[in-house]
Amino acid sequence: MSVSLSEPVRATPTARRRRAGWRRRGGALASYLILVFALVTLNFLLPRAMPGDPIDALLARGPAGFTMGEESRAALEEYYDLDGSLGSQYRSYLSGLARGDLGRSIVTNAPVRQEIGRQLPWTILLIGSSILLSTVLGLVAGVHSGWRRDRPLDRALMTALLAVREFPTFLLGSLLLFVFAVKLDWLPLFGAQTPFSDTYSLLGKVLDIGSHLLLPLLVLTVGLAVGNYLVMRAGMVNELGSDYLLLGRAKGLRPRRLKYRYAARNALLPVMSLTALQLGFAVTGDVLIERVFSYPGLGGLLFDSIGARDYPTIQGGFLVVSVGVVSVNALADAFYRRLDPRTSP
Numbered sequence: 001m002s003v004s005l006s007e008p009v010r011a012t013p014t015a016r017r018r019r020a021g022w023r024r025r026g027g028a029l030a031s032y033l034i035l036v037f038a039l040v041t042l043n044f045l046l047p048r049a050m051p052g053d054p055i056d057a058l059l060a061r062g063p064a065g066f067t068m069g070e071e072s073r074a075a076l077e078e079y080y081d082l083d084g085s086l087g088s089q090y091r092s093y094l095s096g097l098a099r100g101d102l103g104r105s106i107v108t109n110a111p112v113r114q115e116i117g118r119q120l121p122w123t124i125l126l127i128g129s130s131i132l133l134s135t136v137l138g139l140v141a142g143v144h145s146g147w148r149r150d151r152p153l154d155r156a157l158m159t160a161l162l163a164v165r166e167f168p169t170f171l172l173g174s175l176l177l178f179v180f181a182v183k184l185d186w187l188p189l190f191g192a193q194t195p196f197s198d199t200y201s202l203l204g205k206v207l208d209i210g211s212h213l214l215l216p217l218l219v220l221t222v223g224l225a226v227g228n229y230l231v232m233r234a235g236m237v238n239e240l241g242s243d244y245l246l247l248g249r250a251k252g253l254r255p256r257r258l259k260y261r262y263a264a265r266n267a268l269l270p271v272m273s274l275t276a277l278q279l280g281f282a283v284t285g286d287v288l289i290e291r292v293f294s295y296p297g298l299g300g301l302l303f304d305s306i307g308a309r310d311y312p313t314i315q316g317g318f319l320v321v322s323v324g325v326v327s328v329n330a331l332a333d334a335f336y337r338r339l340d341p342r343t344s345p
Contacts (some may be wrong), residue, residue, distance in 0.1 A: 032330050039322045044093050047314040054082065054106050054309040080106055080312070093315070102319075103312030107305070112316040115301060120320065122192050123297035126213065126289075127282045130220040135275050137221070138228020142271075143264045145229070146236025157229070165226040169285060173219045173292035180215065188212045190294035216293045220285055224278050231274050235267025242266075276332030280325050 055076055077083040081092050081103070096103060102112035141161070145154045164172075181189040188194070192212050197205060239245065240263070248258045287299035298317055305313035 028330070028334075032326070035326055036323055039326065040094070040097065040319065041090075043315045043318045043322065044090055046318075047309070047311045048086070050306075050309065052309045054080070054311055057307075057309040058106055080104070082311070097319075102316035105305075105313045106310045107308045107313070112312045115313060116298065116316055116320055119296055119298050119301045122295065123286060123290075123299060125209075126216055126220065126295065126297060127279070127286055129213070129217055130224060130282060131275060131278060133217070134221045134224035134278070135228055135271070137225045139232050139264075139268070139271060141225070142229045142232025143236055143259065143267075146233040146240070146267070147259050147263070149237050149240065154233075158233075161226045161229055164222050167222075169219060169223070169288055170292055172222070173215070173289060176215050176219065177293065187215055192296050212295070216289050216295050219292075220282060220289050223285060224282060227274060227278060227281075228271055231270050232264075232267060235270055236263055239263040239267050272332065276329045279328050283321050283325065 055073060058076075074083065081089060084092070093103075100113070102116070104110065105112055105115055108115065141157055145157045148154050177189065180187045188211055192209065193205070194200075194208050194212075197208050200208060242263075244262060245258055248262065283299070286297065287303055289295065290297045290299040291303060298321065301313065302317040302321075304310075305317065
């Protein structure tokens with residue numbers, strides 16, 4: 001059978017799907033890069049939109065009655081690259097980012113990258129542990145509560161978790177500190193580790209850091225776990241009347257297998273999306289929790305830098321947080337598409 005050379009060669013369905021997949025990935029990458037560039041620009045503009053001047057804030061931290069001459073002030077503005085126009089400052093900011101330079105803190109005069117590097121591990125430990133723990137607790141409670149809808153266990157879990165969720169974070173944290181750190185003296189009152197704990201053994205260091213982490217972790221986990229619980233419970237309730245469960249019961253499958261292997265597995269996908277979105281809520285709650293427990297971290301660094309109008313530190317801190325949240329959500333979206341091919345074109 002002869003084929004004319006002038007006839008176009010039609011792509012196979014597999015080739016068309018592959019090309020569609022590459023186009024989708026390219027579009028997602030382009031959207032991600034555009035969003036990151038927008039975040040970089042906002043991180044530059046927002047600190048400068050706040051009232052106040054960083055040099056005035058720096059002088060206010062000095063001795064009372066101290067005044068600075070115009071020449072000294074001009075030198076400080078030039079040193080921190082605050083003397084140029086907004087456009088020149090923006091170009092200098094982008095140039096520094098391209099070199100991996102986040103500038104120098106106006107308050108400490110230390111490189112912002114060094115300041116963030118010292119605080120970021122504690123924040124990652126707190127937020128990462130909280131998201132992991134809240135996901136596990138929310139999934140387990142949601143599965144059992146949804147499977148036993150309107151029964152005593154479901155009502156008790158729903159009432160208890162919603163009541164704790166409505167507790168203000170600062171009030172819950174202060175109450176736990178008063179009970180377990182002041183009255184009972186079971187846990188440390190502040191910080192992330194005991195001073196001079198470098199002399200401890202490895203196990204001693206782990207236990208020391210864990211004891212300091214326990215209360216902030218508990219407060220941050222409560223709010224996140226309730227969201228996972230509600231979504232997982234709703235998913236389980238929606239699955240209860242599914243045909244495959246009715247068929248499984250008719251075939252004599254054990255309830256445990258139906259609950260975990262079938263119903264819970266199908267109800268899990270929305271929780272995957274929620275877990276990625278919760279990173280943003282965790283970062284927001286982390287700022288307040290670090291202040292309540294005097295826990296070192298990026299949240300406390302940002303809080304102090306905003307009060308001091310420390311532009312380089314604000315820019316660097318918010319850049320790390322915003323790009324981190326966007327990147328995690330982008331990865332979660334890609335992972336979700338792999339788990340559920342129905343979301344792919």
